[in-house]
Amino acid sequence: MTTLIPDPRPAVAATTPPPADPPDLLDMLESEALHIIREVVGELERPVMLFSGGKDSVVMLHLAAKALWPAPVPFPVLHVDTGHNFPEVLAFRDAAVEHYGVQLHVASVQDYLDDGRLRERSDGTRNPLQTLPLLDAIEVHRFDAVFGGGRRDEDKARAKERIVSLRNSFGHWDPKNQRPELWHLYNTRRRPGEHVRVFPLSNWTELDVWRYIAREDIALPSLYYAHERSVLERDGMLLSPGDWAELRDGEEPSVRTVRYRTVGDMSCTGAVASTAGDVEAVIAEVAATTITERGATRADDRLSEAAMEDRKKEGYF
Structure with missing residues (x-):
């Protein structure tokens, strides 16, 4: 008859803790x-x-x-x-x-x-x-x-x-x-x-910033979310009309549904067409974009390659 000899090693499953969740x-x-x-x-x-x-x-x-x-x-x-x-x-x-x-x-x-x-x-x-x-x-x-x-x-x-x-x-x-x-x-x-x-x-x-805003429930100015605003299209950007510049030939302000990805001087900060009216919709929109907010909406950064x-x-x- 074969005699089974007990394994002297401790049971690993009983002593090893489960793997920790990766850090958030x-x-x-x-x-x-x-x-x-x-x-x-x-x-x-x-x-x-x-x-x-x-x-x-x-x-x-x-x-x-x-x-x-x-x-x-x-x-x-x-x-x-x-x-x-x-x-x-x-x-x-x-x-x-x-x-x-x-x-x-x-x-x-x-x-x-x-x-x-x-x-x-x-x-x-x-x-x-x-x-x-x-x-x-x-x-x-x-x-x-x-x-x-x-x-x-x-x-x-x-x-x-x-x-x-x-x-x-x-x-x-x-x-x-x-x-x-x-x-x-x-x-x-x-x-x-x-x-x-x-x-x-x-x-x-x-995207990290927006996810943190959602997690911490941080309030922001309303123009970060979709709203109707009078804008004019200039050099591929949607700018708010103002007294800092005369309208150019062919420019005509129109009411569009937009939001701002970044805020700064109104004369060089463009809006983006968007229907993202809450933080979760903004997160989804930002996750899908391939252009940084400054690259998409800041005319002052387009003055030169090293502006x-x-x-x-x-x-x-």
């Missing part, structure tokens, strides 16, 4: 952004957050409140106002500032035009005129860190940025002189007069 991408992105915000607030004395009321800056302020809870957000927000901003966005900006209990600084391009420090451009757009008011506000308030909502998927120049990016005493950026960021270690050291730009959303995509990089070198965000 939004959890990972959120954790990284919270870490960046906490590091900068802990290391630097006078940070500020750029806040226009647009979706990326709204998500960034939400993250700041979450990162530092239960303490209030300990730094102010700064808006560089071109004077051509969407009224809906300005109203939302003011409501958000009140909701989060933060101080708002406004650097006005119009003030610089009124006193001659800047001149209007022939094309009517004021986005490129934001650099000088921004740099002056940083100097006047002695900000040593400026949080911005730039993401690497938006533009080739923004893809070159480090998460913590040094600006020299003139506010200029040198894309060839950047610091390594291995193992989530960020170098915030600077000399007097210098400051750092900090991009907590660097590794996010437009964004040239402005960033001069101090633009």
